[in-house]
Amino acid sequence: MSSSSAGAAASGGRRYAFTVGGEAGERLDLLVARYGELSRTQAATLIANGHVLVNGARQRASYRSESSDAVTVEVPPPPGRDIVAEQIPLDIVYEDEHLLVVDKPAGMVVHPAPGNWSGTLVNALLGRGEPLAEGGGEDRAGLVHRLDKDTSGLLVVAKTDASHRVLSTALAARQVTRRYVAVCWGHLNGDAITVDQPIARDPRDRTRMAIVQTGKVARTDFVRLARFDSVDLLRAHLHSGRTHQIRVHLSSVGHPVIGDDTYGGGGGRKLAALPPRRHFLHAAWLRFRHPVSGAVVDLRSPLPTDLRQSLAVLSAMPELAEHQDPLDVFGFYHTDEPANGASLSE
Structure with missing residues (x-):
């Protein structure tokens, strides 16, 4: 066909x-x-x-x-619906007149859609009364990329159309570094693996994504930071930004993200000390060049409380529950990249 x-x-x-x-x-x-x-x-x-x-x-x-x-x-286009500005607190970790970076909590949908017309990140951004880029449309005002509802962590929002264009181009050119922390069930075959498999809608269930040979190119690098009794602690490095990419890629090699009900990792939630509808995936590290000044913006998001507590249980290291950023303990931020951020290519 x-x-x-x-x-x-x-x-x-x-x-x-x-x-x-x-x-x-x-x-x-x-x-x-x-x-x-x-x-x-x-x-x-x-x-x-x-x-x-x-x-x-x-x-x-x-x-x-x-x-x-x-x-x-x-x-046909969907029926029109006004996107309502709402007063919802946000954790803004960086902001200037060109852009802002939000540390999104788990459970927050990024943009309005059928079934989620309110309470989203976009509703909250509009509620702040600040300018936002209009290129993506009102329902995606300012968004440069997205995070899944139950994935927490760092997300870039553009305030001007010029910044949106530069950041979107940089993202497509793999000049924005996005690293996630994940915990998967079982143990990978090696300390570092790359999953390079195309992703598209699952032809048997359109609410899911799947490895589909006619899908869009998708590559994720995984580095094992620690091996515990029943799980691995991983750093995931995205080279593309497909929907559910990390979750699909880990599931495809038989090691789904713990707590991921959609892709086979939902069992054993009590063992992992995770709350309902929460998977262990967090956008912890974001690095990019500022769209106007060109300066390197390097931002880190420590594990939120629920994931710190889960990691403390899974690792049998209870002290991690009170640690300011347990990712430091496992060398999450140690890479081969230049310390001054001179190169942001992936």
């Missing part, structure tokens, strides 16, 4: 098209879902509402595709 996409339109909708090849005989709703990264229900709704044409004509969701069928899909 060959496919093409027109991308997002200015109105928020998008169009994509594909030609059926070896998938002849598959149901139309399954094909539309797979190549649009949609749920099967969303695909069926598009078909029923006349937004899907096969060779220029409407078909049912149950239509069995034939070789060389030309399928076009029009995804």
Whole structure:
């Protein structure tokens, strides 16, 4: 099957098209879902509402595709919804007139979406009354990158469109260093491994991501900092920023992040002393060049209380629960990079 996409339109909708090849005989709703990264229900709704044409004509969701069928899909924009400014406290670890960096708590969704229209980081940013870059749209005001809801740690927000462009370009060029601390179940095969596997929506469950050979390139370097009885303490270095990347990559090698209910690491929560709906993944270290001055911005986020307590239990080192930053104990910040930050390439 060959496919093409027109991308997002200015109105928020998008169009994509594909030609059926070896998938002849598959149901139309399954094909539309797979190549649009949609749920099967969303695909069926598009078909029923006349937004899907096969060779220029409407078909049912149950239509069995034939070789060389030309399928076009029009995804309408979502209904408009105002994003409300809310007075929600934030931990701002760096701020000037060009950007700010937030230390996001676990449990906070980054931007509004169906099911989470309030209480998000964007709602909180708007509530501060400060200027934010508009390039990403109101629902993603200022965001340069994202963190999963239950992942804590450092996240960059641009205040101006110029800063947003420079930071986004640097991120794409792997000139922003993002290192995460993770604890995984079991033990890696070596003290340092690289997982270089493409990631896309799981074709069997659109709410998950998976290793998919037709997906987007994704690479993560993992360094084992410590080996405990049942888990490894890891430093994860992202070379790309795919959704759930670290979690998917660790699960793919049989060592899911502890507490990760989605990718197989949710069992043994009591053993890990983790609260409900919390996995052990934290964006602890962020380094980038300032988009205006060019100076190196080097920021660190010590483990939050819940992860310090978990690490103290898993390591059988109770003193870590009160340590200011247990990551120092395990050499998390010791790398081969120049100490003066002269090179930020990954």
